[in-house]
Amino acid sequence: MNYTVLAASKATGINSSRLRTWERRYGIPRPNRSNTGRRLYDEDDLLLIRRMMALVNAGLPASEAAKSALSSIEVEIDEIPEQKEDDSYAKIIVTAAINYDESTVVDEIRAYRQKFGWARTFDEFLMPGLKMIGSRWSSGELKLGSEHFISAIIRREILLGVAEVHSPDPEANSVIIACPQEEQHDLGSTALWLLLKQAGLRVIYLGADVPTIDLIESTKQLMPSAVILIATAPNSLPTLGLATRGLLAERIKAKIFVGGAALSYENDNESFPGVRLPPTIESAADVLIKNLG
Ligand code: B12
Numbered sequence: 001m002n003y004t005v006l007a008a009s010k011a012t013g014i015n016s017s018r019l020r021t022w023e024r025r026y027g028i029p030r031p032n033r034s035n036t037g038r039r040l041y042d043e044d045d046l047l048l049i050r051r052m053m054a055l056v057n058a059g060l061p062a063s064e065a066a067k068s069a070l071s072s073i074e075v076e077i078d079e080i081p082e083q084k085e086d087d088s089y090a091k092i093i094v095t096a097a098i099n100y101d102e103s104t105v106v107d108e109i110r111a112y113r114q115k116f117g118w119a120r121t122f123d124e125f126l127m128p129g130l131k132m133i134g135s136r137w138s139s140g141e142l143k144l145g146s147e148h149f150i151s152a153i154i155r156r157e158i159l160l161g162v163a164e165v166h167s168p169d170p171e172a173n174s175v176i177i178a179c180p181q182e183e184q185h186d187l188g189s190t191a192l193w194l195l196l197k198q199a200g201l202r203v204i205y206l207g208a209d210v211p212t213i214d215l216i217e218s219t220k221q222l223m224p225s226a227v228i229l230i231a232t233a234p235n236s237l238p239t240l241g242l243a244t245r246g247l248l249a250e251r252i253k254a255k256i257f258v259g260g261a262a263l264s265y266e267n268d269n270e271s272f273p274g275v276r277l278p279p280t281i282e283s284a285a286d287v288l289i290k291n292l293g
Contacts, residue, residue, distance in 0.1 A: 001043065008041040012049045019049065026066035028052050059263060059276040093129025094136060097150035109157050118161060118198065119282035122191045126154055127281065130187065151187065158190045165197045173225040173292050178206035178215055180239040185232035188260055188281065192230065195285035199293055212239065212246045219252050225292050226255040231262035241272040248273050259284050
């Protein structure tokens with residue numbers, strides 16, 4: 001069956017001007033033409049469009065998504081775990097923060113980790129808890145002291161976890177994890193550190209607020225297989241751009257990966273280099289381990 005551009009747009013939910021842009025820029029898809037030059041899409045074309053859309057929705061920039069879609073190297077979107085609807089664990093974090101109750105929250109975190117492992121503890125317990133802390137703080141319901149108190153405990157628990165993992169093989173691939181200049185939110189990046197260390201990678205963790213010039217210097221000295229930059233606040237997008245472009249300009253061989261909630265604010269016109277990581281700690285770690293492990 002053939003579809004006109006309007007019918008293809010209706011069938012895939014992608015508007016016709018975006019379809020034409022994808023065709024012009026990436027060859028996705030290249031529909032047949034009628035005698036009068038009108039585009040005629042077939043089922044394979046629609047499949048390619050849907051695959052491209054899924055990859056873009058998973059957080060890949062259009063150029064990367066196009067490459068993957070065309071070569072059928074699919075990022076395993078199905079593997080991204082569903083976020084739990086249940087917010088009871090997030091509420092444990094918030095209640096502990098309000099009451100400055102260290103022992104209850106530490107017991108709960110350790111019990112969850114014991115039962116389900118770190119990856120699920122991050123995505124099902126700690127990250128939803130931190131998100132709820134953020135929204136209660138911004139609405140004025142929760143004091144800054146409570147947020148600082150709970151962030152420090154969560155950070156400490158993650159770092160204790162990092163220390164418990166055996167040192168990696170000195171020959172293993174090394175990766176740098178850093179937050180761009182001015183980005184103070186480092187909990188997501190410490191979580192990633194733990195999962196990558198558990199997978200046997202040699203992680204060189206530079207932490208929050210790393211000036212671009214220092215990031216480049218460390219990368220030149222250490223020559224890691226990858227540089228992973230994590231940004232949480234949208235205000236860090238400009239420095240994330242400076243860091244990624246700076247690394248490219250220096251012709252550094254390391255692969256560049258970027259992740260973090262800030263990417264959901266990325267503007268198509270101000271795009272920067274680097275492979276986008278999918279939006280949970282576990283799925284981001286999986287992509288990195290498959291690429292570098
Ligand atoms: C703890 C915290 C702090 C602590 C950080 C402590 C630390 N050591 O990390 C401190 C006190 C320092 C802090 C400071 C600030 N914070 Co703050 N903070 C938080 C809080 C509560 C948790 C942050 C966190 O660790 N989240 C866990 C992260 C890792 O989870 P995540 O955001 O969901 O992202 C993970 C994944 O889901 C994934 N991801 C999510 N979406 C996507 C999308 C794509 C495409 C991809 C690939 C990945 C991806 O990426 C992450 C994993 O790597 C958040 C609330 C929140 N919603 O997160 C606010 C929050 C991030 N902070 C906020 C703000 C405003 C600030 C300040 C500007 C406040 C101020 N006026 O000073 C400063 C900025 C400091 C700076 N320059 O960086 C806002 C940002 C709002 C915005 N949209 O701009 C938030 C969202 C709170 C809110 N609701 O208003 N903060």
